[in-house]
Amino acid sequence: MIEIENITKSFGSLQVLKGIDLKIDKGEVVSIVGPSGAGKTTLLQIIGTLDRPDTGTLKINDIDVTKLSEKKLSDFRNRHLGFVFQFHQLLPEFTAIENIMIPAYIAGVSNKDAKEKAQELLKFMGLNDRAKHKPSELSGGEKQRVAVARALINNPEVILADEPSGSLDTKNKQELHQLFFDLRDRFGQTFVIVTHDEELAKLTDRNIHIKDGQICLNSEILIP
Numbered sequence: 001m002i003e004i005e006n007i008t009k010s011f012g013s014l015q016v017l018k019g020i021d022l023k024i025d026k027g028e029v030v031s032i033v034g035p036s037g038a039g040k041t042t043l044l045q046i047i048g049t050l051d052r053p054d055t056g057t058l059k060i061n062d063i064d065v066t067k068l069s070e071k072k073l074s075d076f077r078n079r080h081l082g083f084v085f086q087f088h089q090l091l092p093e094f095t096a097i098e099n100i101m102i103p104a105y106i107a108g109v110s111n112k113d114a115k116e117k118a119q120e121l122l123k124f125m126g127l128n129d130r131a132k133h134k135p136s137e138l139s140g141g142e143k144q145r146v147a148v149a150r151a152l153i154n155n156p157e158v159i160l161a162d163e164p165s166g167s168l169d170t171k172n173k174q175e176l177h178q179l180f181f182d183l184r185d186r187f188g189q190t191f192v193i194v195t196h197d198e199e200l201a202k203l204t205d206r207n208i209h210i211k212d213g214q215i216c217l218n219s220e221i222l223i224p
Contacts, residue, residue, distance in 0.1 A: 001026040001190050002047065002158065007056035009042055016042045017053070018213040026157070029184055029191040031201040034210035040194045041162055043210065047192060048160045049077045061157060078107050082151030082189075086163040088143040090135040090150075096142075097122060097131040100150045107154050114153070121149035124186075125179075141172030148179065152187070159183075161193040165200060177203055 002024040009017040016039045024030050032040045045051040046058060049065050058066050065076060082103075090099045097118045104114035122131050125145040135143055144164065151159055161180075165173040177200050180191055193204065201207050209216040 001028075001061065002192070003057075003059040004047070005057045007043070007046060007053045007058065009039075009046065009051070009053050016213050017046075020056070020213075020215060022208065022215065024190060024192060026190055027184060027188055028206060029180060029204045030193065030206050030208060031204040032192065032194045032208045032210060033196070033201050034216075038210045039213040040210050044160055044162055044192065044194045047158075048081055048083060049073050078103060079154055080156050080158065082154070082156040082159045084144070084147050084151050084159065084161040084164045086166040088135065088147045090143060090146060092135050095132050095134055096127065096138065096146045099135070099146055100153055103150060104153045109154075117153055118149070121152055125149050139172075140168055141175060144168060144172070144176055145179070148176075148183070152183070152189075155187070156189065158190045158192065161191065161195075163195060163197075164193065165195070165197055173197070173199070 002022070004020055004022040007017055007020040008015065020043060032043060034040050042051070046053050052066065056066070057064055060080065063076070065073060068076060091102070094102070097115070100118040100121060101114040104117060109117075119131070122128055125148070127142060127145055127149075130138060130142055135146075138146065165176050168176060180193070181203070183189060184191060193200065195201055
């Protein structure tokens with residue numbers, strides 16, 4: 001599903017990723033954990049094609065996305081990847097259902113089909129009665145569920161989440177964590193989650209520990 005070989009990334013003189021090798025199978029729920037500044041979010045952004053590595057290859061479903069043009073990369077991202085962020089990133093002027101439909105519009109889906117899919121997702125999320133509410137009228141947990149529905153609208157193979165429960169209270173956090181596994185079981189998506197939440201990390205199929213830009217095992221840095 002996801003194959004990463006010798007990924008490096010620097011910002012100026014600071015090398016953030018130092019030769020990352022990683023494979024993630026279809027249907028896995030994987031957490032990326034480690035101290036602040038370790039390179040977790042940078043790795044997630046590269047997997048999500050939001051940034052390009054300096055060296056190395058990234059294959060998703062046997063497609064080497066590092067070789068795609070910007071236009072083809074944008075199309076690939078829209079159709080195959082979904083994103084969930086810590087602070088929802090919902091557009092305040094649009095309703096819940098309109099926010100969910102936006103990626104479908106970008107993909108060229110008709111209004112009728114996009115609305116039907118969005119309504120299906122709202123029902124699955126238990127938010128049928130919140131479809132016409134704007135973000136300011138939703139609770140934190142409801143906003144994050146709308147954000148998850150938006151990530152799912154184009155049936156992506158991979159969902160990438162950056163601290164998805166970081167702004168939630170305990171109850172909503174637990175519900176969101178369970179939702180990820182319910183979605184994997186129902187739709188078969190692969191989840192890659194950057195988190196500091198120990199509870200979420202313990203639930204995932206596998207923890208990937210990063211320290212100083214390298215993947216660690218039992219606190220020891222793995223040298224490729």
